[in-house]
Amino acid sequence: MRYSIITIVFCLVFTNCTQVQNTETQKKEETNITSDSAKSTMLGKESVVFTTASDTELRLEKTNTVIFETASQPLENEVSVFVNPKKSFQSFLGIGGAITDASAEVFAQLPIEKQEEFLTAYYDKEKGIGYSLSRTPIHSCDFSSHSYTYIEEGDKELNTFSIEHDKRYKIPLIKKAIKAAGGELMLYASPWSPPAFMKDNNNMLQGGKLLPEYFESWALYYAKFIKAYEDEGMPIWGITIQNEPMAVQRWESCIYSAEEERDFLKNHLGPTLEKEGLGDKKIVVWDHNRDLINHRANTIFEDPEASKYAWGIGFHWYETWAGGDPMFTNLGNINESFPTKNLLFTEGCQEGFRSDRYQFWKHAERYGRSIINDFNNGTVGWTDWNILLNEKGGPNHVGNYCFAPIHGDTQTGELIYTPTYYYIGHFSKFIRPGAKRISTVSSRSHLLCTSFVNEDNSMVNVVMNQSDEAIDYKLYVGEAEAISMNIPAHAIQTIITNL
Template sequence: MDIRILAFLGVIFFACKPLSVDTKSKEELVFNTKNKMIDVYCTSKDDNKRLTLVGSHGFTDAEQPLESEISVFVNPQKQFQTFLGIGGAITDASAEVFSKLPEKKQKELLDAYYGAQGINYTLMRTTIHSSDFSSESYTYIEEGDKELNSFSIEHDQTYRLPMIKRALSQADSAIKVYASPWSPPAFMKGRKDMLRGGKLQPEYYQSWASYYAKFIKTYEAEGIPVWGLTVQNEPMAVQTWESCIYTAEEERDFIKNYLGPTLQAEGLQSKKLIVWDHNRDLISHRANTILGDPEAAKYVWGVGFHWYETWAGGDPLWDNLRNVKESFPDKQLLFTEGCNEKFDANEYQRWSNAERYGKSMINDFNCGTVGWTDWNILLDQNGGPNHVGNFCFAPIHGDTNTGELIYTPAYYYIGHFSKFIRPGAHRVSTTTSFSDIISTSFLNIDGKMVTVVMNESEKEMDYKLIIEGVHAKLTIAPHSIQTLVY
């Protein structure tokens, strides 16, 4: 055959051959069930079980599951994203409440969140100057100081820095700290007000980009390593508190032309830059616009998101997360904020608050999310302090009148993930045969599998955990969550 014909056929073959997309950016972790027992930890509404070890179960040979049975199917041969961590935010409000607690309770709180006997957080968010969860609005410069000559974090020295430093020093595991701004200083915005939206004016783009770099370097000079930052908290929400609006194109161009190059010029290119930092509803549009531009995308580590899209009356939009991960597999998804709003001191033990956490975490992880960050780790008996009256729940509240800590069910639900799933774990294929229960699994680097199962219904359910040709017969109580470690 003429060599030219062979060459032509080769072109046709390769042009028609489906592209092999290598999605394995990591070596798979090894798992087997041989000689393994399942330790079951439970938190349930109708008894006093709170992250309680309730028993151990062995595996037996599996049989064909029936359509009438509830099953959880785990396939360790299919592994996905690498787990980054779980944590919460130390805001001005958290730190101010913390300072008013007795020393013994301060230690208890830090142990509860960051200790091996607690829920072992490994992520921490904080704010770049004030947010709504501050007792006042403030910045790190004098008003009008475009050159940032007056830059100082003296304000944070009173409450926030001492608490962060104690948390880092007392933590059982390494903590990744990242920061988010709520608004530029008033003079940098068209409406000359940090509150109620407004936009960063083009003549201050460079000043604001330099502000981030100064924040990182100043915090790190205090001994607080900054792992990353988000570009803007909730860039599509005109809030009564500190807020700033960016269209997708404005955020893209700010990153591409100012923030990305500034971080690089300041030697901060290793810091993880996170875009969007808002709800799941518009996340695809923001990702398409920014990550679709190679000159902007090269500076971006991932896309952050919140859970408040249900304010409009709809359901959580988890499919949008899956769309972003499928569209941009080399970028990461990070849950950056969620809390239960409309604080009511009579509702500390409201179980649906905890179930909101469990449902979100399972679905977010199953859609490719690598890490999950709660909002305030501590608030007072009024759901604050908050300088605009936006009072909310936290997993733990500190009563500054009595000095007592109040643990809510949400704390334990978060712990069912953070205590057992450790950084470096790989998410593992997990599905259920009935919609009454939901589940996710991660394989830790030590070879232990962690499967979380949640039952939001009113009825107790028997189910089978089926994995690698074996199964275990288990029962989950109504309104409960289990962590299976095996």
């Protein structure tokens, strides 16, 4: 009886071990099949390459077609870009620019044929660069010809609220942009300052703070703006609470500490939008530079009552005014700390307009570097500042003249395309809303890269060479296939492959 029990136990153990071995063998076979399958997925696939390069005529030009071939272990003396489509991250919201009073006024001065060219250049997916989102100011900002609001001064009840001012230039341009984009353009809005009487400095300019007795009136102002614009046939996706809330500017500006913005959101703006039937509108906090963004995120997102109203956090790129480098890693920290919140680039432009620098390549590279690093740190959407300015970098009622990707010469009626326009296009034209970012890294700091897979299963890899030399590199997808590439000095490439 004892021998029988030992025998039975031995048989059970042996049988179990055999089953485990068989299972492990099966797993290994499945792994090998999966591995072999992965190794063969890219072989023979065709990729189309578009290039923009300094000191050449290449501007978003289709430069060549390459085929994925079997590739061996990359060596240290080779330059490589490694893409792993199996590792995906945030969904792509879109890329676009701001439609300001300045942009609309310059647009109105262009000949009709140039207006059509301009709209096609920005918003047409096939013939242009396919902008899919836009920002617009709530009443005036520095890029307006003068300061104004939508109410009469002193009207706390907002009985005189009217967007009649915007119907002359800005609203017609927004409507034309929506049409040129195929009928859909994600539009959000930002205020630069409350009306002067609502502030402690009694001035729309030079900072100041919103007075407590006007918290409710100002919150309702957003709701009235949204409803007025939507009544005109322009859906509003969302709002930011305040443009640059920590900057006292010589133009329209207003200061909120992190706690003040938090409390205005949770006690006034959020509840007011809900009460007005606008609870589905996205609210974006901060809307300022990357330097102080983490303190703002910590203060607002750690408060459950405020956080429930906040879709995400917006940011600009002007922290380099202090002489340092762009602080991209601050975005990665927010992405890790608050994974349910979204990062949105809400404004960036090249400051200090000079007409002799329309074709200054470093301006475009600043855009490419920011777009790539911002997306690689979790950003979902990217919004340039003015889509159009005149031959002086305006109009701007305080002389804060800047560059835009396209300038309209109001004297000659001509459009001037800067390299920045084409650099942005390497992303906006090919990466479409709904795309998923996938894992991509470079083996050399000279090359910056980011990658997305669109909903139609097209993979878009963008590679930027910030060095003075052309670079040969291989772009690996998965483990065993790669395409051999060459990128000119100071150039950007988009490589498109149907998976």
